[in-house]
Amino acid sequence: MKTRYQGYLFILPATILLVLLMVYPMWKTFTYSVTDFKLIGNSSTFVGLQNFKAVMARYDFLNVLKNTLIWVVVTVFFQFALAMIVALFLNVKFRGRAVVQIIALIPWTIPSVVSGNTWKWIFQTDFGLMNALLRQIGLGEFVQPWLSQPKMAFFSVLFAAIWQGYPFLMIMLLSGLKGIPEDQYEAAMIDGASPSQRFRYITVPNIKNIIVIVITLQIIYAWNTFDIIFVLTGGGPGGATEILGLFIYKLGFSAFNFSEAAAVSVLLLAFVIVILMLRNFLTKKETGTIYEKKKITL
Amino acid sequence: MRKRKLRYKILITLGILLICLYSLLPIFWVLSTSFKQPDVIFSDPPQWIPKNPTFDNYKTVIQNPAMIQYFKNTVIISLSSTVLSVVIAVLAAYGFSRYKFRGRSVFLGMFLFSRILPRVSLILPFFIILRNIRLLNTHLGMIIVYIIIGLPITIWLAKGFFDKIPIEIEESAILDGCGPLTILLRIIVPISAPAIGAIAMYAFILAWNELLLALILTLDISTQTISIGLSYYKLEFGISWGNLMAGSVLMSIPAVIVFIFFQKNLVDGLTAGSVKE
Known part of the structure; x- marks a missing residue:
């Protein structure tokens, strides 16, 4: 006999963990952000928005925010473009495709600490592969300290993050592409549609919902980046590669300013919720194409 | 032509x-x-x-006592959290897939929503909660944290698979007088072996590769994982690129092998989870 309480029993262990380590922490983050919580003594009094004001007034906060915005826009853009190109390519049938697909996914599988170290070694100034190759092919004037010069450091870290992160988008897009019925393309070919027309009028509308999902997910992941920057530059030189994740970490665990770090966390959460609402709004509006009636969940 | x-x-x-x-x-x-x-x-x-x-770099890494301890911690934490993740996620997914109870969609929604919570915004409360229940800098603390971080996806993967199993198989077992746990263990779990493999793989790689939480929730060598060892390597040993790269290769091998082994299941599961007809 299936009874209701059995359903509750099955989800009980997971739910206890969820409440203990997700719901409660979120609530705690919120309370820390509006009190003057100190680690020592556990005392806390309500201070309203004072922590938020203090964070905004920090001389590096605006710089971090600017870095984060550029970081999110540029990584998501390039990861998406690259993922789309590779997915379109892997959607063509050829011998050895399964193997190439696994190879394309490998940068995503190796630990982020390892990919951080990999690129750190490649971008190393004196003995790194990048500079050695530039010298070898006669482009010696481009040899430079990739990670210790503020502008270049940002681009180098971006490059590494794109390499590591794009396969996830690629595999999601690819599965969307594989679901498009072949006959739509055949019909379009008979009508004499060019490849770019087929892409625009068949491919894109068919996978529109997946596109929206992977872009929202990737925006959230990018906003949340920590590992690769921590390993490559630690946020340096001079804060050039510091984004919100590192900022929270440093504020909370180097400066031990928990309440201000919590205030930044709350801002970050608020941003994620806004993005999600935007996502829901976009996917709800776009269900009417003739090719597609798919319900998308997270 | x-x-x-x-x-x-x-x-x-x-x-x-x-x-x-x-x-x-x-x-x-x-x-x-x-x-x-x-x-x-x-x-x-x-x-x-x-x-x-030369194998010298590998020898140096393998013979380094700190490195051995990092590897040991990582193995303990990731294997335990993998096993527990599978158990908890399979139970929860079965509940969500087969039972209709009040608040079901709310609970399910909560799990899915927690997937997109930025990890960096949870590090402070994780630290304080683990400190208060005296699990900071313990293997158990890390294991619990990795289970919860992975739950949204592990539950989602398992539920997606269970939903596809026809309910008729279970109905005959119910007539034979089997209880729900027996049905789950004897019938559902064996059929779902590939999905469970994918869940285990996801949970394992998550714990094996993770850096941020390990950085905050472990305080010394008794619990620190290999990802910490490799991100601090230069501080401890001076930059020896050969050793660092050998350590990186050693750390990547389990993750890559497990991935290649189960990648089809994981990829199918992940994408089936996001596109629901």
């Missing part, structure tokens, strides 16, 4: 080549460095394939 076919073939080959180079060249460079003697590491022009390959 033949000319077009040739052009097509060239384009495909070129594409394959570009993808392989882009994905594998950095990794190949790491491998190559890890087998080089110290003087060859700094040679200019770079040696792609070391002329006198």
Whole structure:
């Protein structure tokens, strides 16, 4: 006999963990952000928005925010473009495709600490592969300290993050592409549609919902980046590669300013919720194409 | 027509080549460095394939007591959290898949929503909660944290698979007088072996690769994981690129092997989870 309480029993262990380590922490983050919580003594009094004001007034906060915005826009853009190109390519049938697909996914599988170290070694100034190759092919004037010069450091870290992160988008897009019925393309070919027309009028509308999902997910992941920057530059030189994740970490665990770090966390959460609402709004509006009636969940 | 076919073939080959180079060249460079003697590491022009390959870097890493401890901690934490994740996620997914109870969609929604919570915004409360329940800097604390971080996806993967199993199989078992746990263990779990493999793989790689939480929730060598060992390597040993690369290769091997083994299941599960007909 299936009874209701059995359903509750099955989800009980997971739910206890969820409440203990997700719901409660979120609530705690919120309370820390509006009190003057100190680690020592556990005392806390309500201070309203004072922590938020203090964070905004920090001389590096605006710089971090600017870095984060550029970081999110540029990584998501390039990861998406690259993922789309590779997915379109892997959607063509050829011998050895399964193997190439696994190879394309490998940068995503190796630990982020390892990919951080990999690129750190490649971008190393004196003995790194990048500079050695530039010298070898006669482009010696481009040899430079990739990670210790503020502008270049940002681009180098971006490059590494794109390499590591794009396969996830690629595999999601690819599965969307594989679901498009072949006959739509055949019909379009008979009508004499060019490849770019087929892409625009068949491919894109068919996978529109997946596109929206992977872009929202990737925006959230990018906003949340920590590992690769921590390993490559630690946020340096001079804060050039510091984004919100590192900022929270440093504020909370180097400066031990928990309440201000919590205030930044709350801002970050608020941003994620806004993005999600935007996502829901976009996917709800776009269900009417003739090719597609798919319900998308997270 | 033949000319077009040739052009097509060239384009495909070129594409394959570009993808392989882009994905594998950095990794190949790491491998190559890890087998080089110290003087060859700094040679200019770079040696792609070391002329006198050596295992010295690997020996140094394997014989380093700190490294052994990092590996040990990582194995304990990731294996335990994998096993527990599978148990908890399978139970929850079965509940969500087979029972209709009040608040079901609210609970399910909560799990899915927690997937997109930024991890960096949870590090403070994780730290304080673990400190208050005295699990900071313990294996158990890390294990619990990794289970909860992975739950949204592990539950989602398992539920997606269970939903596809026809309920008729279970109905006959109910008539035979089997209880729900017996049905789950004897009927559902054996059928779902591939999905459970994917869940286990996801949970394992998550714990094996994680850095941020380990950085905050472990305080010394007794619990620190290999990812911490490798991100602080230069501080402890001076920059020895050969050793660092050997350590990186050793850390990557389990993750990559497990991935190649279960990648089809995981990819199918993840994408089926996001596109629901």
